[in-house]
Amino acid sequence: MNTALEATGLVKRYGRHATAALDDCSFRLPEGRISALVGPNGAGKSTLLAIAAGLLRQTSGQLRVLGAGPGEARARVGYLSQDKPLHPQLSVADTLRLGAELNPDRWDAAYAAGIVEQGSLDPRTKVRALSGGQRTRVALAIALGKRPELMLLDEPMADLDPLARHELMGTLMADAAEHGTTVLMSSHIVAELADACDHLLLLGGGRIRLGGGIDDLIGAHSLVTGRGDLSKHTVVESRASGRGVTALIRRDGPVGEGWQVQEPSLEELLLAHLRSPEAPALITPSTASTADRTAVTA
Amino acid sequence: MGEQERVIEFRIDRHSGVSTYLQIVHQTEQALRLGMLEPGDKLPTAREVVEATAINPNTVLKAYRELERSGLVEARRGLGTFVRRSLGSAPADSPLKAELDDWARRAREAGLDRGDVAALFGNALEEHFGTASGTASSTASGTTTRKTTSTTTSTTKGNA
Numbered sequence: 389m390n391t392a393l394e395a396t397g398l399v400k401r402y403g404r405h406a407t408a409a410l411d412d413c414s415f416r417l418p419e420g421r422i423s424a425l426v427g428p429n430g431a432g433k434s435t436l437l438a439i440a441a442g443l444l445r446q447t448s449g450q451l452r453v454l455g456a457g458p459g460e461a462r463a464r465v466g467y468l469s470q471d472k473p474l475h476p477q478l479s480v481a482d483t484l485r486l487g488a489e490l491n492p493d494r495w496d497a498a499y500a501a502g503i504v505e506q507g508s509l510d511p512r513t514k515v516r517a518l519s520g521g522q523r524t525r526v527a528l529a530i531a532l533g534k535r536p537e538l539m540l541l542d543e544p545m546a547d548l549d550p551l552a553r554h555e556l557m558g559t560l561m562a563d564a565a566e567h568g569t570t571v572l573m574s575s576h577i578v579a580e581l582a583d584a585c586d587h588l589l590l591l592g593g594g595r596i597r598l599g600g601g602i603d604d605l606i607g608a609h610s611l612v613t614g615r616g617d618l619s620k621h622t623v624v625e626s627r628a629s630g631r632g633v634t635a636l637i638r639r640d641g642p643v644g645e646g647w648q649v650q651e652p653s654l655e656e657l658l659l660a661h662l663r664s665p666e667a668p669a670l671i672t673p674s675t676a677s678t679a680d681r682t683a684v685t686a
Numbered sequence: 687m688g689e690q691e692r693v694i695e696f697r698i699d700r701h702s703g704v705s706t707y708l709q710i711v712h713q714t715e716q717a718l719r720l721g722m723l724e725p726g727d728k729l730p731t732a733r734e735v736v737e738a739t740a741i742n743p744n745t746v747l748k749a750y751r752e753l754e755r756s757g758l759v760e761a762r763r764g765l766g767t768f769v770r771r772s773l774g775s776a777p778a779d780s781p782l783k784a785e786l787d788d789w790a791r792r793a794r795e796a797g798l799d800r801g802d803v804a805a806l807f808g809n810a811l812e813e814h815f816g817t818a819s820g821t822a823s824s825t826a827s828g829t830t831t832r833k834t835t836s837t838t839t840s841t842t843k844g845n846a
Contacts, residue, residue, distance in 0.1 A: 580740075583739075
């Protein structure tokens with residue numbers, strides 16, 4: 389499988405004495421995945437996306453984007469930042485023309501215009517008169533109009549109402565279905581990610597804490613209730629539950645008799661790991677960076 | 687190309703406890719049972735489904751593969767996915783449906799609530815069709831079951 393993004397020992401420090409935003413971060417994102425990038429505020433999500441987009445330079449370590457250095461692949465990468473900087477004085481039509489001028493080799497005018505039309509926007513409207521959802525739609529049209537192979541989105545839907553969010557996520561998924569675009573998208577809205585994404589990168593303390601296909605990661609964990617010994621498994625989180633405990637574990641072999649076993653939801657898996665920052669990392673083999681693959685035990 | 691009329695639109699319920707791909711499988715089967723979909727009908731493309739539902743494209747493909755495995759649909763290269771055969775023989779206007787409607791009305795008049803009726807119906811299903819009645823429900827209870835609080839889903843998952 390080809391690699392869309394591969395980080396090896398990536399470090400980013402803002403200022404010489406600051407704590408590192410990314411601290412020896414290593415992972416691999418295979419092509420064609422739709423990946424969620426999740427983590428607490430300050431975990432390094434925006435930093436990672438900005439480096440991948442070629443807008444920030446790392447302090448040390450390496451990041452390969454579509455097999456090239458971050459800046460070199462810029463033409464094949466789409467990036468949508470949280471603040472969606474568009475020119476407020478330009479009309480929607482002028483903004484699309486700007487997209488065409490800035491991406492002379494790759495611009496698909498009909499496709500970009502189609503995305504704008506789905507939102508029933510009048511092309512003559514000035515950007516400053518658009519609602520948040522409409523503005524995001526125009527920004528998404530510009531980003532997708534260059535037909536990126538890798539689409540990076542930094543909390544794109546944070547300020548949108550549920551309907552606009554649903555429609556724009558639909559537009560993004562349709563693009564992935566039609567063109568096989570790799571998507572890496574940061575968000576705090578787990579329910580939305582659970583449906584749209586098939587892959588997960590959980591960042592914490594500047595490193596990957598969970599990385600892999602969502603089905604594989606969920607399948608490696610169990611939510612167990614009962615009494616007895618769990619010491620041969622990795623206990624991510626454990627809570628008293630009457631006379632016994634309820635625990636989210638990473639299984640090592642079968643769970644013993646007397647435990648009620650359930651499959652955790654993505655939300656349960658994420659919350660347990662967010663509440664237990666000291667739990668060991670799990671990166672599935674397909675998601676481990678080439679350099680680290682020998683060192684990965686899972 | 688002219689806009690083709692879509693014969694089925696999927697509704698994804700995020701809180702049902704049933705995985706998304708199985709919801710697509712179940713809704714297609716249901717449409718086949720009720721005669722809303724017939725042999726030769728084209729299912730919406732993965733692109734159309736994800737555009738309307740904002741779910742992952744692979745989820746749709748997984749559901750379509752499952753339907754293909756059970757022989758209900760076939761993928762024709764470059765054309766799309768088409769219904770191959772119908773399911774059951776209980777179209778929406780069959781006498782059996784009318785009888786069931788009548789029975790449900792009487793159950794309600796007799797003071798039974800939704801849960802009571804679901805339990806009775808589930809029991810009758812198991813008695814006459816065995817435990818693994820639904821074609822896809824056996825996959826639903828494959829390894830570990832997801833938590834489910836809804837009474838309607840518990841009838842098909844009662845064998846877990």
